[in-house]
Amino acid sequence: MAHLIKEIGRFQEFLQKQGLKLTGERTALLREIFSTHYHFEADELLFKMKEKGAKISRATVYRTLELLVKSGMVRRVHLGEDHYHYEHVTGNSHHDHLICTTCGGVIEFNDPILEERQHEICAKKKFTPTFHNLQILGVCDSCTKKGEQPDAPDRVQMIQTASLRLRK
Amino acid sequence: MAHLIKEIGRFQEFLQKQGLKLTGERTALLREIFSTHYHFEADELLFKMKEKGAKISRATVYRTLELLVKSGMVRRVHLGEDHYHYEHVTGNSHHDHLICTTCGGVIEFNDPILEERQHEICAKKKFTPTFHNLQILGVCDSCTKKGEQPDAPDRVQMIQTASLRLRK
DNA sequence: GTCTGGACTGAGACTCAGTCTCAACTAACA
């Protein structure tokens, strides 16, 4: 778990700069996030902590996630439409998501050409970008092989949330 | 308002196919959406209807929006992170959004090169896309001219919701 | 050692968008 020491150090450094403290609860959450989860929800994290016997409240989970997002170590993403998901940031790799509306699976990708084109569009519109968010919804290879049909495009907006919920 | 007759006709046709009826409430909502709103929230629409003296309940607003989305005449988009926004669809033009985190303004764009690249990425990953969603957050030209500074990229995720709320 | 101020915590109340339920209503049609 040598890499977790590094992550904890980074978080502590960030906290100290703000006059904040690295507490037992914060460390426990950090460990949980970086050792097992990848994409997760706040309440799922809370549940996992309780399962492990750690007494950590909802409020602390949300407060700590906020700090982790501010520190840049965790990203807020939305894979469905209805509420936030989180993912920890390892290294610095920005990426976007392909989301299978059938199985709820998430495929990450990072495409420099796409990023470059976005910058060109912003330049043309005299818009200074700071952050972007791209989700492509559809059906993944393995679901296609199982014979799943992609939903009609008009319908995907209505069903995507339901599909993602199935995954829990 | 000749174009509204066309819209109402399209909606009625959709409803009839499902054995549903075009009621006064549904017509009133359709008129409101297509005559004045562009990007709007469900509760904002409800408020506008009440302001005009139309007695329409929250449940009916949500139910009608769901039908309109299913019919393809209205799209659900998320401009901020916290809840849905809706936009009516005129013609068939798909587009994405540049969202100013300072003034909450929304600029639409449609870029075939970007779309094409997304399809290439999906093909490479053997993913069958049905729908996508791209928001680029940043600072628009007029805010930049007013001297607004873009927020540090790490922070944008935390502030975007708040900024959009200011716009109401 | 103990004081003190400020950060931290858990419990639970609260908010707010969105959903659901249910009884009353309405339109279509035999």
Place this chain on the structure above:
DNA sequence: TGTTAGTTGAGACTGAGTCTCAGTCCAGAC
């Protein structure tokens, strides 16, 4: 007129996320 099925409003409900507040912790000051 009776039947059937879709529609509606009111308000209860849900669930993610936020806020409040009293109590706890802890590092530095005395």
